[in-house]
Amino acid sequence: EDKVVQSPLSLVVHEGDTVTLNCSYEVTNFRSLLWYKQEKKAPTFLFMLTSSGIEKKSGRLSSILDKKELFSILNITATQTGDSAVYLCAVDANYGQNFVFGPGTRLSVLP
């Protein structure tokens, strides 16, 4: 059975801290891993990773994939209160027929 695990499940930090969120997976027919940020409504797309070792960056956020060890990390530097959200990791596990989501990491950034 395809599985995506995220850790930690929740995290509380103060503004300015750096955080690392983890996502590990066991799936058949891996094609890509995606990170999403979800506040009150629909998830918003952050990154899509398909190749090992290539870091993707967007402002203070970055992510990398290790296909040998089957995991990805999402880094957020200099956190802000606006980063407070649930961060979801999803894996394209069946040629796009299903994206399997992890449980999410709930990040709270305190002022």
Add this chain to the structure above:
Amino acid sequence: DTEVTQTPKHLVMGMTNKKSLKCEQHMGHRAMYWYKQKAKKPPELMFVYSYEKLSINESVPSRFSPECPNSSLLNLHLHALQPEDSALYLCASRPIGRGTGELFFGEGSRLTVL
């Protein structure tokens, strides 16, 4: 603004009602999805329409029925729902035929079943 449009944004219905959730995209995406998300849980796949074929998660009860009138629309018909069906229903689309692509989500339809 999202390019996947879901209506209505909020729906309250009784257990004997029949209602529909609508989802539309004009990005030319050829795969569309319905996900169900309960509070503090990740989205769970209900239906996928891709390559002009509908795939169903076998755990989804028959009181939910999808309809795909054309490649831009994927509706979800609701009948005789239970209170435990109350959730956020997310529609998503993605491009296919050019390798992988991310899911584009609509804003969701929040359903309450009384």
